[in-house]
Amino acid sequence: MPHLTTHEELRDRILTLAGIVESPTPFVSCYLNLQSGKASALKTMQRRANLLRRVLNGKDLDDFEESVGCIKTYINKYLLPETKGLAFFARSNFEKEFYMPLQFAVPLPDNLRIYPTPNIFNLIKLKDTYERYLVMVATKEWVRIIEVNLGATSVQAWSENPALRERVGQEWSETQYQLYHHNREESFLGDIIQILQELLDYGDHNHLIIAGDPEITACIRKVLPESLISKLMDTIPTSLRDSETDIIEATLSILVEQEEQESRSVVERLIHHIQTQGLAVIGAKDCLDRLQCGEVDTLIILQSYNPDPVWLCSSCNKTIETAPEFNICPNCNSTTVSAIDLREELVRQAGQKDCPVEVVEHSEALIELGGVGCLLRFRTDL
Ligand SMILES: [Zn+2]
Incomplete structure (x- = not known):
């Protein structure tokens, strides 16, 4: 039955979505802001879908059309009147079919993407922003x-x-x-x-x-x-x-403000640890390595973090900064190398381990550090 997602459910869903391994059929990750109503949200999705159709063909296009069709049907049939944000993850593949709709009482930014695994950054941000x-x-x-x-x-x-x-x-x-x-x-x-x-x-x-x-x-x-x-x-x-709605709205803004303050103090802690050679690392590569080793206490990431793509070998889990020839991993020689979205990969790794993520709205200091860092629980020499 459709219902509004709770914080506990969101945590579980993130664990599930972050654990999905890529398959030949990519995922459609759809986020919609429903504050202006269903019709406007469907129009926004249509516009973005039209753009994606231009870069898809053959079976990929068929799978995409099926996923978009499912999302539309869901919106028309099951959307609750109090829903302000919808997230829908779909993979329309005969053997590996996967559909997960999530309705929220808080808005989400409009976004429709195709990627080998579910794009969970917006869910991670939601989990970080809205504590119970x-x-x-x-x-x-x-x-x-x-x-x-x-x-x-x-x-x-x-x-x-x-x-x-x-x-x-x-x-x-x-x-x-x-x-x-x-x-x-x-x-x-x-x-x-x-x-x-x-x-x-x-x-x-x-x-x-x-x-x-x-x-x-x-x-x-x-x-x-x-x-x-x-x-x-x-x-x-x-x-x-x-009205009760107005009162709750007012308390939500207090919560969001408090969360921004918390972000600033986490960034300060990161800087302090960097200055004192304490338990912290910065930069995507070191953060990914530490996440994989389970050493991370908190992943700290700028909301606008948008680095160049890197390549990841799914056999040995090493990241490669320049496109490898013939997609062969220079570390283990396997051909399981593919370009990745670093921001997604970072939150995916964190999501798999239920590791806290602090999404920072704005911080000059964090921009100067490259946009991403980790506080560590302990450190082993890699
Ligand atoms: Zn490798």
């Missing part, structure tokens, strides 16, 4: 705790404030009410924080955002235990007029 987190929305009448998982929301807990709904003057004198109200209010907040703590622990969440009525959120902030303050990303004022 909890949002606590608090008004004077109720408190709601929502989990945001790759932009998709699910309410985890909901609680009405009984003290506030109590009527004054029937059974209670005003003083009694205030006393009652005060006590109930405190235990109400205490209960809510208890629930919040349990949800954070249970869901293994590292981030929390509090939104709502400024008076109430200030009260909550005051009684928040240290363990929760360390996870609190921000507190945002909202009013009853704000």
Whole structure:
């Protein structure tokens, strides 16, 4: 059944896609931004497909047409109204048929490519950008705790404030009410924080955002235990007029901003390790070698990283910088050499080992280092 992809599922799908070995039939990797609707996305795909048709012929063209047909059918039949981004990986081959659609509540950039293996860079970036987190929305009448998982929301807990709904003057004198109200209010907040703590622990969440009525959120902030303050990303004022969608949008921008800050600090760590001859390498070749040895703690890559193609021997896994004659590997003499997209190969290697990847939107320092580097867990002499 079509559904919105969660962060956990995305991790699994990346492992699957990164593990696919190339076969004679190339993969069609299709990414579509659906914020302007289905019709506009289909038009964008059509334009890009027309261009690809001009460089394909024979069986490759037939396979491509079949894949594009499948993607179109899927979009027309199974697209959910809340989907903002679609990724579709297709290989239409009689024996090695493979179709994987993924719908997301967050947008993806438009992209349609043909390559021997699935192009997963955009998925890797998504996984890096959108960590799961909890949002606590608090008004004077109720408190709601929502989990945001790759932009998709699910309410985890909901609680009405009984003290506030109590009527004054029937059974209670005003003083009694205030006393009652005060006590109930405190235990109400205490209960809510208890629930919040349990949800954070249970869901293994590292981030929390509090939104709502400024008076109430200030009260909550005051009684928040240290363990929760360390996870609190921000507190945002909202009013009853704000829709839940608007509130979630606002929290998503906070998350993206936080992720950019994290990127900058990871780049700083990389530079520090390079300066002190610590556990780090830079450059695609060294990064690929270390990834293959399983030594990498984090792969750090510029979003705009776009190096010249290199050649890779699939028998001995060595990269070759200039086109080898007759596609023969100078290292092991086998004929299993093919041109590769370095950016894809780097994230594919990382994806196979579930190694964290930090995609850096912009960094002059990282540009100067060539656009790619790795923090290492340990180092062996190669
Ligand atoms: Zn070789």
